[in-house]
């Protein structure tokens with residue numbers, strides 16, 4: 472495949488980060504961001520947990536990162552931050568804080584110039600498109616860039632060969648999305664018509680998919696649709712939340728291809744027995760041709776997220792509530 476334009480630019484930016492990886496010791500990764508930008512880091516932490524021999528990873532909401540002030544944050548830390556427009560003040564502050572501790576700071580953003588860029592050692596720009604639309608550069612979308620940064624680290628520091636398999640697989644992500652778009656077109660429309668008047672919709676997942684359930688609950692349903700929601704971990708479901716279940720309570724359950732799928736299957740069996748308003752998005756239904764078997768569990772959440780964003784757009788149309796409508800965000804002081 473011949474790459475140019477945004478891909479070439481992102482690649483150059485990534486190569487500069489990789490040179491920095493090579494020039495220093497990195498023992499731990501802190502993923503730091505807010506809201507949707509934080510949710511997108513969950514699959515990368517899952518990859519580190521599963522794959523790294525000696526490197527550890529944590530996820531922090533930007534403000535908590537500063538106030539909690541982890542003792543292990545030092546010059547052997549890599550802090551990966553993300554802010555879509557690079558303007559969220561607590562994320563910019565977190566970058567400044569991380570640098571003051573000697574950490575290597577790498578920030579992802581959609582825009583080229585922003586306050587966060589000024590406070591970071593390195594910036595990588597990702598490609599983005601609004602929910603429900605075909606991603607023009609899937610191989611450099613936010614999740615893909617994060618995976619490159621994460622698997623690239625494990626490749627450089629620990630010789631993890633899955634990096635090459637990931638890169639080869641990302642080349643096929645666009646085709647995976649195109650097929651999913653056709654496959655789920657009717658489902659999302661029907662779902663939106665059936666559920667458009669619900670006042671609450673829970674989401675549930677585990678492992679690499681939990682971040683998708685989290686962002687759908689807080690960013691799509693709550694922020695963009697003003698529908699009550701909560702992302703429930705499929706394992707935690709049995710330790711409180713399942714008491715809320717009856718035949719009137721809507722759930723969206725994600726079933727991925729990673730090692731935690733048994734947790735999602737257990738939750739599914741219970742939802743089938745006691746619930747009625749359940750929709751399951753199962754990654755086994757996706758056509759993942761071109762995705763290497765060894766990274767399918769890691770790529771599935773990206774396809775899941777793509778499909779969830781189709782649900783978001785369909786719901787917003789059925790409810791005549793545009794995804795851009797806000798009461799408070801960016802409108803009042805907070």
Ligand SMILES: N[C@@H]1[C@@H](O)[C@H](O)[C@@H](COP(=O)(O)O)O[C@@H]1O
Pocket residue numbers: 505506507508553554555556557558559562690694
């Ligand atoms: N859904 C997200 C929010 O969760 C986030 O708070 C906001 C600013 O975030 P960012 O720092 O990514 O620009 O953007 C989006 O609207």
